[in-house]
Amino acid sequence: MNRRLFLGQSAALLGTTAGINKLALASSQTKAQVVVVGAGYGGATAAKYIRMLSNNSIGVTLIEPNPNFISCPLSNLVVGGEEKIGALTSSYSGLTDQHGINMVQDMVAKVDTQKKTVTTAGGNTIAYDKLVLSPGINMYMDSIEGLAQANADGITLQAWKAGPETVALHQQIADMPDGGVVALSIPLAPYRCPPGPYERTCQIANYLKANKPKSKIVVFDSNPDVASKGKLFKAAWADLYDGFIEYRPAHKVIAVDGKTRTLKFEFEDDFKADVLNVIPTMGAGNLVVDTGLANMNNRWAEVNFLNFESTQAKDVHIVGDSIQVAPRMPKSGHMANQQAKVAAAAIVSEINDFPVNPQPVVTNTCYSFVNGSEVVHVASVHQYVPEEKTFLPVQGAGGLSPGPSRLEGIYAWGWAKNIWSDTVG
């Protein structure tokens, strides 16, 4: 294998000037180097498991712009005021201190799949033997007229990437007068976290019921029906939030007027609300698109499911929400964590010239809170089928909760603590 060299900021200190700075570090000359871009559920897990499965024999650099890991799963509890964002935030220190991962806080501006380098916005160029891209999703803010401006003005939030917008959306709802209306708009599937918008509906209704009982939430769904856990959510809406939720399927928002807080639709009348939460259509993260790897309709990246290598570029592996999924494989944090382990095992095998596992398996587990303590789940197991060259859900396995329960609420928090630890701990 062609051993590549790691280059860092210190190259500048040696008087190297323009172009790609190559600095030979004695310690890394015989060690394969993997660069991972994005430290969410996919990237952080890949980085950690490459170190673990290789007995720390492979060097891993993990590049992420955010200083901390903030979980999207459970962030609807912050929108509804049941939790603070701090409860969903984890440090990356476990990855550096326990697993010896070299963490770089920066954005990646460019990938050169020929030279096998990535260049950060901060100007560092880092060479790789194997690259893992896990940049999450890109919101198509331009797909809805006026949305980009309304979002930039802080009027219309998406809050679909957990962080400041999640907190701000809760504040908008808390600041709304009693009797106000919250409008939530849901994009056509596929999007990140299929049950997420319906869980959010529950959490906002839960807040309104307790704090602003004359208010309501109106849900405009581009899809023809609730896209995930439909019966469970509809039962919860009827049982817990009668009069607080209006659900309008097959409503596609085409424009937003931030000044008057008005939604415009393809066919139906305009709708004015006090708080607008517009979740636009989404696709693979920008870096995947800009690198030319979004080869499914310029939207998602096709991968070989045995090792999650891009079908477009050798030694570039893509995990998480950016990929074109296998049949009935959801875009979830849990799934990204599972994909990352398959990719990590394959990468460690390939670097060691071992055969790659011919039949990997992944699972999905997704908990949704219908109020502050009761939860419903959906679960599935996906085995790789060599004849089909894809993962398929195992027939007869997986399924849904019979109904909301407090026991599953306890398990949901257990799941969260354990997957955060499995990902960044």
Add this chain to the structure above:
Amino acid sequence: MKTSALGRLRYLVGASALVILGSGSMATANEISPERIYNLSLAATCASCHGTKGISVAGQDMPKISELTHDQIALAMRQYKSGEKSGTIMPQLAKGYTDEQIEIIAQILGKK
């Protein structure tokens, strides 16, 4: 008869296994090998809910599978799979694993 995943992997390993054996060092359980990567990554499918290596984070109530023996894990998984044992998610997930996969998971995660 259908070849198992591990069977396929062992077949694929063939030549490189000879290289490992011929390298002079005695292969130990902790050395990197195709089978070890296979076993650990299979058991890692459980880690998303139960913690890395089955070790749960303290202070929450997800069942702590690293405190169970090989026999206890294998039996629970087989009973979840057959429907003999009830639960929330595990009866649904256990049905997705082959008997061979359950055996390997129990070996890797069971208390030593």
